[in-house]
Amino acid sequence: MTGSSPEASPGPLFVVGAPRTGTTLMMQILNRHPRIYLYDEIHYFELIWDDRESIGDVDSPQVRPRVYERVREMLRHVGSHREIADALPDEELARHASAAGGGYRGLLTSILRAGADHHGADVAGDSSPQDVLYIDQILEWYPQARIIGLVRDPRGFLSSYKNYHRRGVATYRERYNPLTNSMLWRSYMRALQAGARKHPDSVAVIRYEDLVDDPPTHLKRLCAHIGVPFDGEMLNVSASNTSFGNEETEVRGIVASSRDRWRTELTPTEIWLGERIFGREMQALGYDPAGTGGPSPWELLKVGAQLPRRAFNLLFRTGKPLTWAKLRRVLGSFRSG
Structure with missing residues (x-):
């Protein structure tokens, strides 16, 4: 894990990463701490900040009722x-x-404060994974903010995404393409x-x-990064696999049962294809x-045939907000490096 200890007074806290990488688990863990409350994915930057041109001046008496609703x-x-x-x-x-201070920063501060106050916490924040695309904006607004970036083996990410439909979320099957x-x-x-390199004291990356x-061990380091003492209650989360719906037994605690599941859930072709794309970052x-063998030509043909429809579904039929500003950020990352 990278990242260093903050100032004595904690700023807002953001948990970011890719979907299906453990951000929900991290939010649940941190919310067991008596001083911390994180929203469960409100997507403020996508829904409000990225739409600021059409919303207008959020401090205007004419705009306030509409934007507050x-x-x-x-x-x-x-965010439920x-x-x-x-x-x-x-x-x-x-x-x-x-x-x-008003403006869009002041509005977000007010929203975060409302959540923390409602739960009697003094460290406020959010756990929208896609806020990883807004790290610079977050730290421009909140220089004392702390960001926790979740990383997961990309093959585990693929396996989780591939199998999430088993929980009854059928659209995930139609959005999955390796x-x-x-x-x-x-x-x-x-x-x-990029965010961790630019802001090493603010961004903690944890696998x-x-x-x-x-x-x-790792939660104690994260608590030091946030600026709060470790609390043993953080370990007492409800551990259930959020991708494999056939596992109904709830266990208390943080378990590692899914970490290598990709080895049996992904085909050699899916692994081969993925490693050709994300190998350097991985x-x-x-x-x-x-070190799997070569791909199946027939499976590659199937992946290619499904690509247009499933790429469209991944971008536009997620049930989560998508803005052109976010799309530009993602596509920019596709092109860079």
Whole structure:
């Protein structure tokens, strides 16, 4: 794990990474700490910040009612925080936003503060994985912010994405393609690596596999990075596999049962194709190539035939917000390096 200790007074906290890399687990762990509350993916930067040209001046009396209702809808339906949204009047949003300097930064500060206050916490934040694309913006607004970037073996990421439909999320099957999903992981990891290089004191990078292998050691380091004491209750999360819906038994604690599952869930062709795309980033993050044989020509043809439809589904039929600004960021990562 990289990243160093912060100032004594913790700033806001953001958990970022690629989807299916352990960001939900990290959010659950951190929310067991009595001083921390993170939203479960509100996507503020995609839904509000990226749409600022059409929204306008959020401090304007004419704009406030409309944007504040939009914030409440975001909390209710994107982040699943109805209880906070329903208890968040315009006056409270405006007061906290103004105290934080107003504008879009002040609005986000007010939203984060509302969540933390609702749960009696003093460290506020969010766990939208895609905020990895906004690291520079986050740290421009909040120089004292702490960012935790989750990394996972990209083959484990592919396996998780491939099998998420087993939980009844059928659209995941229609969004899975080893080519496009490998490029997605690569683009997000490039953004995370760039952010960590540029802001080494603010961005802590932790591998999912290291976290589940030795939770106490790595959580103590993360707590030092955030600026809070370690709390043993953080280890007492509800551990259930979020990709494989046939596993219904709930276990308390952080378990490592899924870390190498890709070895049996992915085909040699999927592994071969993925490693051709993300191999450089994978090895830079400490993951060794699998050394599988060559691909199946027939499976490659199938992947190619499915590519246009599934790439479209991955970008536009996710159930999560997509803006052209975000799309440009992702495509820029595809082209870079």
